[in-house]
Amino acid sequence: MAVLITGIGELTTNDPELGKLRDAALVLDGETVAWAGPAGRAPDADERVDVEGRAVLPGWVDSHTHLVFAGDRTAEFEARMAGQAYAAGGIAVTVDATRAASDEQLVENLRRHVEEAAAQGTTCLETKTGYGLTVADEARSARIAGEVADEVTFLGAHLVPPGADAESYVDLVCGEMLDAVAPHVRWADVFCETGAFDEAQSARVLKAAAERGLGLRVHGNQLGEGPGVRLAVELDAASVDHCTYLSDADVEALASSNTVATVLPACDLSTRQALAPARRLLDAGATVALASNANPGSSYTTSMAFCVTTAVLQMRMTVDEAVWSATAGGARALRREDVGYLRPGARADVHVLDAPSTTHLAYRPGVPLTHAVWRKGARLR
C-alpha cells in the first residue's frame, strides 16, 4: 500500500540532486520510498497524510551504540560529576551484570532502548557486543543483538577481563571467540586505548576479523592521541569512533581515506572530555558521522537530537552538516546507501519534526520535536 505524505514544509533528502525541498511530498510504497519531490507534482496514493507544514528528514542512523547490557552505572556517573576521571575499567561493572542476566532480560533491555531511540526518530541502529568477554557470553550477546538491531558489531576486544592475561585474551578473541560470533555479526571493533588494547593487539584483532570477512570499526583517540585513527585508516575500517584527540596527521589521514570519523558528543560531555574537533575534520575534507554511543557507562542517552544540538551549538557544525552526519553520515559509517536518504529506492525511514525546519533542532535545544516516525514504511508514532 502506498502512502502519500504531503504538506511537507521542508524536506531534507540528503540526495545531491533533489537537495532540500520546500512545499514537498513523499510517497512510501511498502518498505521503500517510491517518490520525493514538489507537492504539486506528487502522484496519487492509497492513503494520504498531511503533515501541515512540518519538516521531514530521514530517520536518524545511529551507527554506534552498546545496548546489549544489564545493570546500571549511576554511582560511577555521580563520582565522575564529583570530579573523578573517566577510565576504561568501568566497563567491567557492566560485564558482571550482563553475564548474570538471563537472555530474556537482555532482550527486554535492548528492545526497550531501541524503542526509546525509535520514539525519538532513530530508525537504523547499530549495536555491539562487548559486555560478555567470554566465548559463550559474546556469542549470546551477538545473537540477541541480531534479533533486534539493524547492524551488529563484535566487540570482544572491549576490555581485557579483570584477572586475565592480555595476550592470551587477544588469542581467544582472534580465535575461538571470533569463530563463535562471526555468523551473527557484520562488523568487528576494538577499543584501541590506554587501559584497553594497544596498537599491536588492536591490529591482531582487526586483521583476524578481516580474514573472516567482517567489516572493521575502531574505537580510537578517545582519551588522548594514539594509534587508533592511523590503524583504522591503514586497514580501511568503515569508521573510527570518538576521534576526540587528533594530531594533524590523523586529520589528514582521515581526509584522504574512506574511513568515516564518527564523533560522539554525548560521550565527550558525559566523560567531561573536550568535544571532538568536528569542525577541523570537516574543514580538512573528512567525512563526519554523529552517533549516540548509547551505553550505561560513558554516554547513557539514545537521543540523536541531543547529539545534533550539541554539534551545532558547541562543535561549530552547521545544522545541515549535523543533520547529514546523523543520517547519511551514519549510513556511510555503516557502508550503507539504503538508509540516511529520502529518495526513490531508499528504505522508508521517515522522521517528521513538530517544527517547520531542521534548524529548530538547534534553535530549540532539549525540546522533544519528534512528531511522527515511519520505519520500513510502518508508522511507529
Ligand SMILES: [Zn+2]
Ligand atoms: Zn563505544
